[in-house]
Amino acid sequence: NxxxxxxxxxxxxxxxxxxxxxCSPMKGHSHVYWYRQLPEEGLKFMxxxxxxxxxxxxxxxxxxxxxxxxxxxxxxxRIQQVVRGDSAAYFCASSPLPGQGVSYxxxxxxxxxLTVT
Amino acid sequence: GQNIDQPTExxxxxxxxxxxxxxxxxxxxxxxxxxxxxxxxxxxxxxxNVLDGxxxxxxxxSFLSRSKGYSYLLLKELQMKDSASYLCAAGRSGSARQxxxxxxxxxxxxx
Numbered sequence: 001n002x003x004x005x006x007x008x009x010x011x012x013x014x015x016x017x018x019x020x021x022x023c024s025p026m027k028g029h030s031h032v033y034w035y036r037q038l039p040e041e042g043l044k045f046m047x048x049x050x051x052x053x054x055x056x057x058x059x060x061x062x063x064x065x066x067x068x069x070x071x072x073x074x075x076x077x078r079i080q081q082v083v084r085g086d087s088a089a090y091f092c093a094s095s096p097l098p099g100q101g102v103s104y105x106x107x108x109x110x111x112x113x114l115t116v117t
Numbered sequence: 118g119q120n121i122d123q124p125t126e127x128x129x130x131x132x133x134x135x136x137x138x139x140x141x142x143x144x145x146x147x148x149x150x151x152x153x154x155x156x157x158x159x160x161x162x163x164x165x166n167v168l169d170g171x172x173x174x175x176x177x178x179s180f181l182s183r184s185k186g187y188s189y190l191l192l193k194e195l196q197m198k199d200s201a202s203y204l205c206a207a208g209r210s211g212s213a214r215q216x217x218x219x220x221x222x223x224x225x226x227x228x
Binding site: 033 | 150152158160161165216217220
């Protein structure tokens with residue numbers, strides 16, 4: 001059973017370009033979460049999605065950031081017009097539906113390390 | 118608001134026992150998670166406490182006191198591979214299911 005998959009693992013973008021980060025949840029999981037981790041800091045929640053729905057985006061910056069989880073395909077975190085401060089590790093996590101096992105347990109992907117030059 | 122506090126660094130010796138403390142203040146609290154994260158890797162789930170008391174799982178145990186807003190992770194028979202960052206995270210109930218993480222405790226195990 002494959003775990004959470006993220007790609008690319010490393011992404012380099014120049015200031016002003018767009019970054020697209022992809023996440024495929026574990027098989028059978030329908031909840032996806034995106035977190036950002038700056039160097040030497042903890043994980044900060046960004047957005048929580050179910051298929052075709054954004055449930056909670058309270059951690060997303062108001063501008064340039066967007067996320068989606070379409071009916072088919074992976075979840076995508078998009079950062080437009082990247083700036084140096086966007087350089088970080090972006091982790092995706094997934095969890096099963098409530099009532100299936102430990103409903104709040106989140107399984108993390110390997111992360112995408114974004115570097116903005 | 119959400120606030121999670123844990124020590125920044127700890128050092129212990131191989132074979133010893135270490136306790137990593139975590140205090141939290143969150144609204145809609147619904148459980149306390151511990152994750153292990155090695156440098157450059159994804160966090161991996163260690164434990165989940167929703168009721169008061171001690172949960173034991175092999176060399177790792179986790180404790181929760183909801184009334185005190187306090188948890189600890191206990192690591193026994195430390196091994197070199199236990200050197201990692203240990204993240205305390207509070208879960209929230211309802212539709213807001215995100216985890217609020219502390220900054221992590223960097224544990225170094227010395228030979």
